[in-house]
Amino acid sequence: APNNRVVRFDLAGHGLSDADPKGRYDAGTRVRHVLALMKRLGINKATLAGNSYGGLLAWRIAADYPKLVDRWILVDSAAFSITGVTDEPAPVPPGNGPALVAHLEQFTLPAPEAQLARITAPTLIIWGSKDHVVPLEQSYRLRDAIKGSELVVYEGVGHAPQEEASAASLATVRQ
Numbered sequence: 039a040p041n042n043r044v045v046r047f048d049l050a051g052h053g054l055s056d057a058d059p060k061g062r063y064d065a066g067t068r069v070r071h072v073l074a075l076m077k078r079l080g081i082n083k084a085t086l087a088g089n090s091y092g093g094l095l096a097w098r099i100a101a102d103y104p105k106l107v108d109r110w111i112l113v114d115s116a117a118f119s120i121t122g123v124t125d126e127p128a129p130v131p132p133g134n135g136p137a138l139v140a141h142l143e144q145f146t147l148p149a150p151e152a153q154l155a156r157i158t159a160p161t162l163i164i165w166g167s168k169d170h171v172v173p174l175e176q177s178y179r180l181r182d183a184i185k186g187s188e189l190v191v192y193e194g195v196g197h198a199p200q201e202e203a204s205a206a207s208l209a210t211v212r213q
Contacts, residue, residue: 045079049092051137063141069098076106087111087211089198090171091145097184100161101153109160111211114169114197117150117183118176124148154183161187164207166195 049068050058062068072095076084086107088096093115100107125148161184165177174191181189190210195202 042085045075045081047075049095051141052091057137057140061140063137063144065094065098065146068095069102072099073103073106082106083108085109085111087113088115089113089200091116091141093117094147097150097154097157100159101156104156104158107159109162111162111164112180113164113200113207114166114172114177115163115180116147116172117154118179119147119149120172120176151183154180155185157184162211163187163189164199164210165189165191166197166199166202167191167193168195169197171197 048055050056050071051063076082083106086096086099087110088094090113093112094117096110097112097115097117100110125146127143127145163177163180163184165174167174177189177191181187192199192203192206200207
């Protein structure tokens, strides 16, 4: 933040954000929300970063709206099928809050290779070797699918390197 304008936010139903009043949690709607936020804040071009589902939104924006992205950072990002999620959502586990359940009911992971191949912006992929949400193997698939991307893996770190290894993650991003 001392050298850059940083805008960070939680997606609806995540972190400190309330649930979406209309229950819209699909990726297309969320991409439109990010684009609307950028427009409202007067951001014509940005370095996008996203963790997990936020990473999925970031790479979709980089693929579909390349003029808006100068560089981008994926952190343990969703992309390829996991836990049975493909073009169709997987069954929702019990015991979650209503917004998370609604999100999972709309969460899909269609084959991303064609979109990832269109990305031309410099790409940094950060991953925790002990990620139990999105397996490490997916980081290598992303690196191979995005031409010229760089992968940095933090040993002993889980799904949120920006929190679990914040100093190392920040140093990598600054570099």
